[in-house]
Every structure is written in C-alpha cells, then in structure tokens.
Amino acid sequence: MRRSLALLLSCLTFLSPVTAQTPPEDPYLWLEDVQGEQALAWVRERNAVARRQLEGDERFAPMRDRLREILDSKARIPAVARRGDALYNFWRDENHPRGLWRRTTLAEYRRAEPAWETVLDLDKLAADEGENWVWAGATCLGPDYRRCLLSLSRGGADATVTREFDSVDKRFVDGGFVLPEAKSRLEWIDEDTLYVASDFGPGSLTDSGYPRVIKRWRRGQPLAEARTVFEGERGDVSVSVSVDRTPGYERTVFSRATDFYNSLEFLLEQAAGEDRLLPIDKPTDATLSFWREKLLVELRSDLRAGDTLFPRGSLLVTDAAAYLDPKGRDARCYTSLFAPTPTRSLAGYATTATRLVLTVSDNVASRLEELRPAEGGWERRPVDAPYPGTLGVSTLHDPLLPKDPLGEHYLLSAVDFLTPDTLSLGQAGTDERETLKSSPRFFDAAGMRVEQRFAKSKDGTRVPYFVVWPKGAVADGDNPTLLYGYGGFEVPLQPWYAAASGNVWGAHGGVFVVANIRGGGEFGPGWHQAAIKADKQKSYDDFIAVAEDLVANKVTRPARLGIQGGSNGGLLVGAVMLQRPELFNAVLCQVPLLDMKRYHLLLAGASWMGEYGNPDDPADWAVISRYSPYQVLAGLAPGTALPPVLFTTSTRDDRVHPGHARKMAARMMALGHATLYYENIEGGHGGAADNAQRAEMMALGYVFLWQQLGRAPAHATKAAP
Template identity: 70%
Template sequence: MPRLIRTLLPALLLAGATSLSMATTAPATPEDPYLWLEDVQGDKALAWVRERNAQSRTLLQAFPRFGTMRDTFRAILDSREKIPYVSRRGEHLYNFWRDATHQRGLWRRTTLAEYRKPDPAWETVIDLDALAKAENENWVWSGADCFGPDYQRCLVRLSRGGADAVVAREFDTRAKRFVDGGFKLPEAKTQLEWLDADTVYVGTDFGPGSMTDSGYPRIIKRWKRGQPLAEAVTVFEAQPKDVYAFASVDRTPGFERTVFGRASDFYNTELTLLADGRTTRLERPSDSDFTFWRDQLLIQLRSDWKLGDTTWPSGSLLVTDAKAYLAGERRFTALFTPTATRSLAGLSTTRGTLLLNVLDNVAGRLEEWRRADGRWQRREVQAPFPGTLGASTLHDPLLKDDALAEAYLVTYTDFLTPDSLMLARTGSDQRELLKARPAFFDATGVRVEQRFAKSKDGTRVPYFVVWAPGAKPDGRNPTLLYGYGGFEVSQQPWYSAGFGTAWYTQGGVLVVANIRGGGEYGPAWHQAATKANKQKSYDDFAAVAEDLIAQKITSPQHLGIEGGSNGGLLVGAVMLQRPELFKAVVCQVPLLDMQRYHKLLAGASWMAEYGNPDKADEWAFISKYSPYQNVRPGLKLPKVLFTTSTRDDRVHPGHARKMAARMLEQGHAPLYYENIEGGHGGAADNAQRADLMALEFAFLWQQLAPAQ
C-alpha cells in the first residue's frame, strides 16, 4: 500500500541489529573492567544477573502493596474489556490478542459487521500458545505481511523471547497452516516485501558481507517461490557504512511502483524508483519523507528546501503531480506549514482524501484535504480535544470497488479519558463509536494541567501535570517525572490504568516533560537537541524538575524520574548532572556507555542522533554526558533501579549491567533487575509485564513515600 518511505522502517531503525548469539565481547581493559558483562548469554555474566535479580527482588517484593499491584496489573493486562485494535486485510479485520487464557496470544479476524457488535465472533487464525507448545519454542508475535487483495498468503514473523530478530515463515490463512515449501527464513534481522504472489524482495543475513556495520540487511534480492535462497538475484545494494537497504512495493492498480533505498544514517535516505522496467534516482532532500499516493506525490520536509526564489520551511508537507515531478517539474502546493506551536504528527490516505494529524501545543487535531476543481481544499475535523488523536485509513487500494474507500478509524485518549475507537468517513464529523476501553480507576478529583518551564537557554518547555485527588502544592507530593527527548518522538497524553491504580489514586503525581529532542514542535524541536546539542535535552528535563520544586508541586526528597531506551540515557545523564534534584531514578533498557554504544547491536545506526565517539571532536561533547564515563565514587546520588532484558537485541543489556557493576564498585548500591525474556519492551507476556511494573512502582513508593 502507499506509505511514507521513511515510515517503512521506524521499527527497523529503532530495532536490534544482530542476533544475540552473535554478540561479541572485547577484552577487559583498565578503563573498562566490565566488558565481560557484554557477553549476553555468558555463564559468568548470567550468574551476575541472577545474583542482582535476587537481591533486588527481595528488597522490592517487601513493599506491602507489591502483590496487590502485580495482581491488579495482571488483571488489567488480561482484561477482555480492552479494545481489540484491528488492521484491515480485504474483507476481514485482523487483531492480535492476549488475555489470561492466551498468554502468548491469538492472531484472529472478524468482519466489520461483527466488529460493530459488543461481543464479536472472532475466528482464530494462529494460536501462538499452541504453536509454541507444539514446536517447543518461546514464540512472541512480531507481525505478518499478507499478499492482497485476497490476503490468503502471509509472511508471518515470530520472535524468540521478544527479540527483534525474527523467524519468517509463509502462512496460508485459509488452510490455517504454514505453507509446505513456502518462503521461510531463519532467525535474523529480515525485511520481506511481496512483489507478486510468487516473488518477494528479501533483505536478510545472506552471509559474510551481506549486513551493514549497523547489522541490518545491506543487500536486497528478488526471491522466487521454490528457488533456493542462494540463487535469489541481487537487485539492490547499500554500502557497508550505511544503516540498511530496503525495498517498498506499491501495487495500487495503475500506479505500480517499487522503490529501493539506502539509508546513509538514521534520517537520510537515497531512493531509486523502479517503474516500467526503468530505474530512476529520486531527487529530493535526503532527509525528507516521501509518499506516492496514486497520481500524487507527498513530500514532508525535515529541513528547509530552497527551490528558485521559494524556500519551503522544515516541517512542511508538499504535494505535487507525481508524473510531472518525475519529469523534472518542481511545482508544489503546501498542505501544511508549521508555526511556533503547530507541527505535523502524521498522515494517512483514503482513496481521495489526505488525513493530517496535527499537534497544537501537544494536543491533537485532524484535518482533511481533497482536490476539487483542480484545487486543494482543507476541512478541519471536529474531534475530541485536547488529547491524543489518531487516524488510520480503512481503504484498501488493491480492491477495485472498495466500500470503505473513504472510511477511516479515529482514536482518542488523554490522561483521564480511556481510549476510544470510532469509525469515520471523510467529509463528515459524524462518527460511530466502535469500541471504548472501560475506566480502570476512579478519576474523581484527578486533574490535569499543562505548564511551561524555562530552560537554561531561555526556551519554554511544556510539561503535563496529572494531580492526585486532593493534592496541593505543598512540596510533599510523591512525584514521578517522565521523559524521552530523542529521535523526534513526541510524548502525548495517554490513559494508563497502571498509573491510575498504583499511582494517582494512591496520592502520586505524574509529570510528562515535552523536552527538545522529541517531535512535539516538529523537526526543529528535535534537531535542537542532537549531536553537539544533546545536552539541551538534559537541560530541559532539569528545568522541568526545578520548576516542579519552585512551584511546590513536589520537592527533591519526593521527586523521582523515569525513562526508557533513549529516555534511560536521559535519566542516567541527569541523575549525574543534577543529583540534588531527585530521590529516585527508574532507568529502563538504557543506553549508558556512550563510548561503545555504536559497537553494540543497533548502536551504529544511531550516530546521526548522538555522534560518533570514535571521532575526537564528537567524543568531546558525548563524553560530557555519557553516564558510564561520568559516574564517580563519593557522589551523593539518588537511588537508582536499572531494568533491562537479556533478549533485548536493540539496546544491548551490557549498558545497564556495566553501569550497575561500576556503581556497585564505587559504593552507590543501585538496584538491578534483568528479565530473561522480553526484548526491548522488557517483558514477553502479560505476566512478565505485570511483575516488572510492580517492581518499578514498589521501588518508587519505597523511595518517594517510605511511610506508605
């Protein structure tokens, strides 16, 4: 289906690079005596992990409400009242579902008519629990790509223990079994794209030299059914120093196109169009998002683009006739241009309408754009506000007569409003409520406000405060400050039954910071805190903490911080830079050794965000915040809990292991917990997720409100 070329790969870009079994460990050095902890499955390293886990679990399970929280979280996660979110494939809506009976999950389907009912009749396609038992594997669902318009044949991706590396196998959704002699690939970082019913484009580990330095596929081959993989024909190659190579196929009748691409870094790609048997290099800013939509072309800019006397600003969305563009014409209509408070968060397309998701001071709005009488016309959709909106098309461009050609799904949520899913049609503000998540906690008295802090350089940084019932600005509220601040990822309001039951209703305050490095105000907001300017993310986060204290929302002895992945780096850095502001730190699946991050799993693909530590001038700024290199004996630090996963093949668990080991050596007494399964999400099923959440909340309560 047509889609943004760049949105093809967020999962790959933020995913792991190499199989865990391929992890290697450099010899220990005086500068880093803990390199042995990078040996993911090594006996010595795992013995260290088990010892730390036991110590941490003993302390955290002693919290009186630990068992109650864990059981409550498990009930919420297993609840049959959750919204079964769906994706359309032809005449069916597909959903992946977990509950108490199906811990690994069901891949199932129904019709729209059934889905409208309070209790739809679902048809099971794959029972992952049964499959895992039959094959004696710890399978975790990783998705499926199906060949339309009948969607009978699907390329199913199965992960061992939640890792990003997957096994790919062709599945027949009518016969409900894997296809004998069908497409099948062993565990690897793989990309598969259907070309026709008997041909796929494949990028995987073909052997030495076939992967980039970042560990992603470097070579794309055309692979025919029944053909040995070794005989597949190479059709495109990236360079070893690139991040990855990819193929994207648009099979819309009358607009068939294939685009090959090579990503030189996280944000820049070179694209080559294959159409009518000819290849054409697509000239456009290399950091722009690029979408073919029938006879139109959409370009979303991440930097200013000067064409003649016109400069299109970063964050704009441009549209033009695709055929004219390929012929060299450069005439555009701007469908969106950013302002100081508005940015484009995403887009989706029906057959004839473009749906824009716009952030207005971190609150979502929807717009529709259509061509009429040769001109583009805008309509603002009257939708719930302020909160988080989502829009996704139900149109299937492979169907000749599609009854849902102008239909789309709308989601809405905010901190106090449970998620809802609505069916909408373009040109109308009328929506049909399909599903709504129940309220899992009593929000009476809970209130939300948006505030702004002033960062070190004077920048206004927004943040949300979710107040517990009856909470007052007296400096005594147990408060958790959450942030991310990287990769242009926005932190929008969400409804959390976990926070509701274990935090708000128990007297806790949640703060979500919209710091630079995120995408809340478009590409410029992100780019203001990358590479040499990454410190601005940390300054912004500290500024929010200072504002919370100044406004007496909390005080240092009651303030904790939390972040995961890039957010784990955030809280690790700020913990060391401003330890006087905090009492507790929850550091999840973090990057922490920024001198070696680019040598571990997917790390090399993130150098466009952080810089290259092998270059002296770039290590000069990275070294100032890298937590592993900056922790010292004698520092008075807040208590920290590190959590990670052995099966995280995205951010190497060695980051958290080594940081904890170094801090233990220096006398800081951190807590450490590593789940054996779970991948980058930290948990492989609902039981593991509930347990991990209970450990983290127990830690926060023990540190921020010990009297409880």
C-alpha cells in the same frame, strides 16, 4: 507518516560535580558477553537481590496482580487492521499469554462482544514446537490476503523467523517461504516472488546489524541462489524496498538509509527484460509517499523551489510523474498542504480514496484537518474531534480494490490522561462518527486534574510539561512525584491513558509528570534537531528545568521526586542523575543506553549516530563524553551522593545491548551507590514477552518508586478501584 510512543523525565541547570574521563580500560567489559556464563551468573545474583527487596514488599503482590488484571482485561479495545473483508487483531489475555491471531468482520466488530475466528493460536504453536514464540507481525499479499509471511520472535528479540502461512487453510504452507532467524525485511512482488533483505552471510549486514543486500527470491528456489537486485554500503543503517501495487500506479522503490534521518531512493524501471535503478532526486532527509498520481513530500529541512521557501516540517504535494522525471527538476511545482508554526506541527497523515486526513499537534494536543483536491487547488476542512488529547487516524481504504466500499472510511482513536480510549468509525467529508468501542475506566479519576505548564530551560526556551494531579493533592511541596521523559528521535510524548500507572501511582496519591523536552517531536523537526549531536545537552537542560520548576512551584521536593526513562529515555535519566543528583530521590532506568563510548559498537547502536554523533570522532566525543553516564560515573568526585537507582533490561534485547545497564550497575555498586538491577531473560527491547512478565516488571518498578518516594510504607496497599 510519523512516529509515536513515549518514555520519561525532568530537571534543572547543569552544575556537574564530575569530570568525564575515560578509564584506560573497561573493567566490566566481560558483562557485554550476553550469554556468557560469568555474566549470567552475575545477572542471576543481582536479580535475586532485587527480588528480595522488591518482591518482599507487601505492596508487590497486590500491585502485580492488579496490573496483570488490567493488561489481560477482556474489556480492552481490540486494535484491528483491515485485510480484505476481515479485520485482524492480535490478542493476549490470561488464557492466551502468547496470544491469538484472529479476525472478524466490521459488522461483528460493531457488536459489544464480536464473534472472533482464530487464525493462529500462538500458545499452541509454541507448545507444539517447544519454542518461546513472541508475535512480531504478518505481511499479507492483497487483494485476497490469503498468503501471509508471519514473523515470530524467540523471546521478544527484534530478530525473527519468517514462515509463509495460508490464512484461509490456517496452516503453514508446505514447501513455502521460510527464512531463518535474522533482522529481515520482506515484501511481496507476486504470489510466487519476494524481495528479501536478510543476513545472507559475511558482508551482507551493515555496521548497525541490519541487512544491506536485497535479493529477489522465487518460490522453490534455494535462498542462496536468489539474485541480488540492490545493495547498500556497510556504513549505511539498512536497506529497504517498497512495492506499490495500486492498479495503474505500480511502482517499486529501493532505499538506502545512510543514517537514521537520511536516505537515498531509487525507482525500479523494467525495460526489455532488464532492471534499471533510477535515482530519485530528493532532499535526503525528506520522506516521500506515493498516492496514486500524486507524491507527498514531508520535509525535515527547508526547501527552496523557485522563489518559494518551504520550511522544515511542511507537507507538500506534487505530481509524481513530473517529480520522477530526471529532466524536470527545475520545473517541479509544489503545493503546500501543511506549514508549521511555532506551536503547531504535523503529527501524521492518512489517505482515503480521495482525501487526506492530517493529524496536527497544537501545543501538544491533537486536531484533525481534511483536505481534498478541487478545481484550482485544495479544499481544507477542520474536522470536529475531541480536544485536547491525542487523536490517531487509521485509514480503512484498500487501494488494491477498484471499488472499495470503505474507501472513504477511517478509524479514529481519542484519548487523554484521564479519559480512556474510544474508537470511532469516521467517514471523510463529514464530522459524523460511529463509536465502535470504548475502554473501561481502570481507575477512579474523580477529583483528578491535568495541567499543562511551561518551564524555562537554561537557554531561555519555554519547555511544556503536563502534570497529572491525584485527587485532593495540593501544592505543598510534599507530593510523591514521578517525572517521565524521552527527548529523542523526533518522538513526541502526547497525552495517553495510563491505566496501569493510574492504579498503582495516581490512585494512591502520586503526581505524574510528562516533560515535552527538545529532542522529541512535539513541535516538529526543529524541536528535535535543536537537541541532537553537539546540542544533545539541551534535552538534559530541559529535563532539569522541568524538575526545578516542580520544586520551585511546590508540586514536590527532591526527596519526593523520582524520574523514569527507557531506551533513549534511559540515557536521559542516567545523564541527568549524574548532573543534578541532589534533585532526585529515585531513578527508574529501563533498557537504557549508558556507555556512549561504545554504543555504536553494540548491536544496532551504529544506526543512532545521526542522533548522538560518532564517539570515534574526537570532536564528537568531546561533546558525548560530557554526558555519557558510564564514563561520567567513573570520574565522579569522591563522596558524591547519587539517588537510588533501579536498572531493568532484557537478556533478549537485541536492539539496545543489555551490557549498558549491566556495566553501569556494576560500576555503581563498586563505588558504593544504592543500586538495584533486574534483567528479564525474555522480552526484547520492550522488556517483557507477555502480560505476566510485563505486570511483574512494572510492579518491580513501582514498588521501588514507592519505597523511595512514598510517605508511609503501606501507602500503596489499598485495593485499587
């Protein structure tokens, strides 16, 4: 399937006023001590300064309250996942800030106000146990889905505590499976047996901090006695296991992720009471997915089979048994189900009982296609669906049920920048759909408009971007404008309905821009691979080009232009801020990577060397050092002016180390640059553990942007519609 979600930014040509030099020692290394007394004292001091400036603004409280109202709105569409006869949902609102795990039936879900049955009240559990639990998901054993493994995070961290839960009796199972806090992965084998990958002590984790050992764990057995069945290497990213329990097609596949984009996979074969692991001969960067007797192969690099060359970004299908036969490699027969073009890429796919539903990105907007096997080949049918915008398909088919009444049904979500989400019930083979839910309009979009434009990057590449214009705005070069980007890990930024920013930004005259820069997945793996490792600078060149295009076409001017990005997007805005500081007047840098000399040594950082390279390799560091913000900052020419920056992160972020933001902020402050810093104690990599924290963090960011980019101090104080 694919990835999705997004972050921010844009800009121009690389004319850096800096020389990247690594200082002989890092004077702020002590800020990497996440829970250290000295480091936390520094955090509290900086938080107080940021709060005084931002919360003291008359815009803050109305903004925060409106954002909280939106996040808690009972009119939101409750996202559901099918388990047996029930549709499950996890829900937060003002009365349940930690959330309810609940369920209903499809018949009830069709109603305007479904009757929900609470399965677990996380607020009550947290209060009863004195823990700051944050929901991290459930893995339930089909086909009855009674036994579930619940993952609970302290404060929103990636590491979770896992506990077995009875979804019928609605209680934790006495003497059931319990796993202590770790970045674990678990998979049901049967009701009394699990595969578990976790922290088993010294030597059991990879350099990235993820499990490298998988054990088979029986009910009632001490975890220490569970038998090791699979191991990766310390230099891998992680290991995993997938159990396909489809009747007649049962398979177990173990995997070693050797880096972020490559894996080695092994099929479990059980004979005479013994386990054998048979290597699966596949391109290491290809993704395999079993579909009964078929195997779907998604390519990240070109594949030649006989006289046929299948380009990267293709989706192929073949016979699973023939593919797995180690003697039949040369006789493999592939059928291409999707082939990319320069403007079309595969965004994802879902399987019903008999059909395949493709989501295709066509110039960064979604289209649907439906395929089914037929005599002599595959039948292809375009599906009539909303366009342009973003579509999401979630199948309702349960392969564990031999006669599944929902086997051909799927949920279709549709959204664009100005149109709230709708959720429909679709059925393969027809374009007819039943609208189940529609989100309300959280802001008045009358008079607003969306454009897709293209900027020319430094090397001549056309880079698309979206401009969301507020009502009455004209290209006079004076519009407060927020540029958002991500540009990494093959993540595409497709249109979404930003209810929050629509209220506190667009509804008050702010222009919102989304840059589809290289490094993302908007045009498939080639668009991503064009801006990784030695070519990472192309992401920044693309972003700069979008920013320059905005100025050249009088959408805005540098004094009114702000940029925002988080995680890899935080690295993006951090790098671009230093390369072209004169282009921007505000930088909102969230949960960022910034010290690229040490990123691979901090938390999950080693897992991203497939994207950035290895700083310990002199050739890689020669490239990384030219954009690594923390090191580039140290080599800034004296007197270089930088735009004001707000850094935000979380103490509980155990994916991207908060030391990145802490050290960068400390160095900027020491050099006299306008810098604000705010660190939420909870929240994990998402930055917030509940809607109250999320509303507060968002309000801090938008107040900062309006202080820097707004036309008048009271610009955002009007009541939101």
